Amino acid sequence: MREKLTNDELLDLESKQSFTFFWEEANTNPDSPGYGLIRDRAPGLPNMASIASVGYGLTALAIGAERGWVTKEQAEERVLGTLNTFLNHADQRHGFYFHFLDMNTAKQFGGCEVSVIDTAILICGVLTAGQYFGGEAQVLAQQIYERVEWDWYRNPETNQFYMGYDDEKGEHFGTWDHYAEQFMMYFLGAASPTHPVPADMFDDFTRYLGYYGGHGPIIHSTGGALFVYQFSHAWFDFRDREDKYGVDWFENSVQATLASRQFCIDNADKSATFGPDSWGMTACDGPRGYHGGYGADPNTSKRDYVDGTVPPCGAAGSIVFTPEESISALQNYYTNYPKLWGKYGFQDSYNLDETPEWYAEDVIGIDKGITLLMIENYRSGFVWKQFMTLPAAQQGMALCMGEPRSALPQAKA
Structure with a gap:
């Protein structure tokens, strides 16, 4: 055990160290076509960048400048160089980028797919940075957004987005056919001024309904990983808003998070890792590799x-939904498991059922990203405030979900 920090001290420390990952694990060679690319993970796979990691990282630059962790001038220089990389150098098809890029060349890495969801995460970061820094950054951000041909990624027969695109075969594959993290795709696509998709794509995915541990109803994914209830919420503010079907998606994430925590409590007899302050299963590294x-x-x-692997980002990324439970878990991780803490704050995950106890060696960009953004939204609402001023955010949500409650005409007394 080590000395317990106050809640504010712990959240500030984890946020700052998460930001440091995005600041230090980037290509900072101004002569490189990959300038601004951010590693998918560290210290492993040093040559592989993740476009989703960059999306979180661009948002992190705005947070870091606002918090004074770097100067606004330093952050803006990094932002402008990164936007230039994606506008002029990074491998893309119809405005969509490969899931992974070579850190130095900005070319496709390892035969990966052209990814619609990872491009959407990138675009959320691009637009956030453009909004915060303004000027040239805003112009470049809008150009990157407007180049995305959302309609190219839509299956007209099902009115759903394809899951991916295989560049070698020259064909799309799979489908986004049920609830997951893809809401940002609908909103950004519907609001596109250049290549829009029908807003009723939001209507054409399956909504599985369930309950667990007294929590629900929950519109849920097939796997139950918490990131599906978090990622779109990192930028889009769903609070105090129902869609046209009466669904409160923020409350849906609250219930899903509470159910996930209860699952770990109920299965504590099967895993030494699980408990009321160690919960939040989501995609992460495990003892036998990354598992989605x-x-x-x-x-x-x-x-x-139940293999007993728990990542801190599960609870941290849900802090806006379950602040008390999330902070209690983070305090437990920090105070009682010092091996779970490293250069960039919490390591990716741990598992007490292994012999010896297992702690991840890496941190992963998207896990540090959802941690940083959600803690910042909990502390100040900064990301929501920046992002929700964008026409793409306002119009996209309104087109797909219906107008927010505050925009609806009030009944006369």
Whole structure:
């Protein structure tokens, strides 16, 4: 055990160290076509950048400048160089980028797909940075957004986005056919001034409904990973808003988070890691490699294993939904498990059921990103305030969900 920090001290420390990942694990060679690219993880795979990591990183630059962790001039220089990389150098198809890029060349890395969801995360960061820094950054950000041909990624037969695009085969594959983290895709696509998609794409995905541990109803994903309830919420503010079907998506994430925590409490007899202050299963590193299937009920797939891996970003990324429970978990991780803390704050995950106890060696950009953005939204609402002033955010949500309550005409007394 080590000395406990106050809640404010802990949140500030984890935020600052998460920001440091995005600041230090970037290509800062001004002569490189990959300037501004940010590693997918560290210290592993030093040559692989993730465009989603860059999306979180561009938002992190705005947070860091606002918090004074770097000067606004330093952050703006990094932003402008990064936007130039994506406008002029990074491999793309119809405005969509490859999931992973070579850190130095900005070319496709390892035969990966052209990714619609990772491009959407990138665009959220691009637009946030453009809005915060203004001027040239805003112009470049809008150019990157307007180049995305959302309609190219839409299956006209199902009115759904394809899951990915295989560049070698020259064809799309898969489908976004049920609820997950993809709301940002609908909103950005519907609001596009150049290549819009129908707003009713928001109507054409399956909504699985379930309950767990007294929590619900929950419109849930098939795997139960918490990131699906977090990622779009990092930028889009769903608070005090229902869609045209009466669904409160913020409250849906609250219920999903509470259910996920209850799952770990209920299964504490199966894992030494699980408990009321160690919960939040989501995609992360595990003892046998990265696994996207870590999750909790309710879900629509059979869950026949519990391997005891917990990532701090599960609770941290849900702090706006469950502040008391999330902070209590972070205090537990920091105070009682010093091996879970490293150069960039919390390591990616840990598992007490392994012999010896297992702690991740890496941190992962998207996990540090959701941690940083959600803690900042909890502390100040900064990301929401910046992003929700954008026409793309306001119009996209209104087109897909209906107008926010404050915009609806009030009944006369």
